[in-house]
Amino acid sequence: MQTIIKNGKIIDGSGKAAFAADIGINDGKISEIGNLKKAKAKKIVDAAGKFVAPGFIDIQNHSDVYWAIFDSPQMQSLVSQGITTVLMGNCGASLAPLISRDALFSIQKWHDLAGVNLNWLTFGEYLAELSKRKFGTNLAGLVGYSTLRRGLIKDNVRPLKNEEIKILNKVLSKSMEQGAFGLSSGLSYAHEAIMAESELNSLAQTVKESGGLFSIHLRSESSELVESVSEALELVSKFGVNMKISHFKAREKDNWHLLPQALALIEAAYQKHGNIHFDVYPYDFVWQVLYTYLPKWSYEGGRNSILNNLKGETQRRKMLAYLASRNIDYSQIFIASTAHSLNVAGKTIGEIAARHGTTSEESLLDIIENGGSEVLVFEKNLDEKQVRELLAHPLGMVATDGAGFSTSTQGRLVHPRCFGSMPKFLHLALSENLMPVGKAVQKLTSIPAAKIGLQKRGQLKKGYFADICIFSADVKDAATRENPFRFSQGISYVFVNGEPEFENGNFSASSAGIVLKK
Ligand SMILES: [Zn+2]
Known part of the structure; x- marks a missing residue:
């Protein structure tokens, strides 16, 4: 056998609770699930105390x-x-x-x-x-x-x-x-x-x-x-x-x-x-394109019409009035990235406005005007309970x-959800x-x-592709809004099509992911 993952608590993906078993991998697929204590393999992973999931x-x-x-x-x-x-x-x-x-x-x-x-x-x-x-x-x-x-x-x-x-x-x-x-x-x-x-x-x-x-x-x-x-x-x-x-x-x-x-x-x-x-x-909190805070009419023609509207005095005033009419605290919006470098990533609109001695609403328009095609922000506007x-x-x-x-x-900053x-x-x-x-x-x-509609993926079953994640009960995210580029704890192994893609914090160079077709 190519690989055996032994002593793990199997969560097979069907919704069932965990059970003890070993998993054998051959030719990129799961070849066996059961007691493989005596079987031989090129690579043996001891998953004692850990969960083994699809x-x-x-x-x-x-x-x-x-x-x-x-x-x-x-x-x-x-x-x-x-x-x-x-x-x-x-x-x-x-x-x-x-x-x-x-x-x-x-x-x-x-x-x-x-x-x-x-x-x-x-x-x-x-x-x-x-x-x-x-x-x-x-x-x-x-x-x-x-x-x-x-x-x-x-x-x-x-x-x-x-x-x-x-x-x-x-x-x-x-x-x-x-x-x-x-x-x-x-x-x-x-x-x-x-x-x-x-x-x-x-x-x-x-x-x-x-x-x-x-x-x-x-x-x-x-x-x-x-x-x-x-x-x-x-x-x-x-x-x-x-x-x-x-x-x-x-x-x-x-x-x-x-x-x-x-x-x-x-x-x-x-x-x-x-x-x-x-x-x-x-x-x-959401990660979104800044222009979507504007009134719909102002961006219905795409980026060019946004820019034109920002330049027209009347339209600009109408946009500000619209922003003011909504119950949103723009000062708390956090800039994640801009296409043109404005040195504002990682700052709130409130901080940027204060630096320029203007209002948050004005500042929001300025950032859209000067930030290029791609201005992304974070805003905490969801209910955690929901x-x-x-x-x-x-x-x-x-x-x-x-x-x-x-x-x-x-x-630039990315939403910590990516990590x-x-x-x-x-x-x-x-x-x-x-x-x-x-x-x-x-x-x-x-x-x-x-x-x-994926075929033979999403469960640990004999004959299914060996896409496998091994994690421990203390699994936890580490990425934050200010510090998103941080890997989580408690994920010890990730196999893709039978190949170890991630192993105790190290990425393999194999990159075994393939293109799937319907
Ligand atoms: Zn979407």
Whole structure:
């Protein structure tokens, strides 16, 4: 045998409690589970006192649009928290298919595109290019709706004509034939905010016909949370599409009271149709694009119209009035990164405003104006109790909504969820009695695997791929808002396709992650 993991407490991913057994690995797969005390292997890992679980599956991941799969393909921040497979292409943005080069503008809110060169157009060509490379985790991808749309109508912001909808549906189903696992949409972002209902309907139908997943970033997570959830659920009831709501939450204190109602709608839809889940990250602060604090009209034409509006005196005054009318303490917003270096990363808007002798609202506009295409911020606007409730909810999965970074990422801060989500959740389960650890692991493994439609992953079973995470009961995240580049404690081994990817704090150079196709 290639490898034996012995003496561990097996949590097989099905939701069952832990049991004692050894695991044998051969040819990248689990070849045996049982008593292997006498068996021989090239490599023996003693997991005495530790849990042995399937590798975690991050169903809401952005390693593509943050360019992490190219900049830091070992995906250290993910592997080190036990993640062995990621689903990318979420929130409406993916790196393929590219109907035209303009499609890529859908990602510029995350990554500066200067100097970027790509050698693919179709989803199939994209996967073929990725297959030539090595990654720390397995990669699966969705088609981003904004990527499709912008590829076709460029920077125009208008509802699509019937003919255009037809073209997009064709490209979408072709992409799914070529290996995409489904579609994502990001309805709150500038270029999708205007999408007509007929567009959503016909897309949902195409996803359903191809047996894919529809990952939806709700139109609103604040005052219109309930309406936005209803909009998503209508697609489930009309078309029976397999749906996942991304990073589900109610943001801003004034809207927290809406969450129970939204959740009740999801539960009722599940009772009736099944097929609806959501994912959550275990933190009470968000990582988001700064322009989304502005009034919708000011960014409906994309970045250019934001800049024009900021320059017009009347519009600027209207924007300030809008900011002032909302019950948000802008001074507490924390700048994570800007595309143009402004030396503001790691500071709150309040601190920056004080330095310039201006108000937080004015300062916010200045940072958008001068920060370039990509200004990302952290804001604590979630209710910690609600976050826990969603994490523990039977329809909730746990995901990073992050990307695979290394610790050498310079000059900017990333959300600590990129480094600590899974350990933080397991810590809540094991040390704060959130839920039994068997059930917690199920949320990280077999539930997302089934949701995505991954074959032979997400459980420890004979014949399944040997994606495995070994962790101890003292597992805990270490990354913080000010200091995000810190690996968690208590994750001792991570195997990807049978290869040790992470071993007692060290990353292997093997990078055994592969590209997965639907
Ligand atoms: Zn999103």
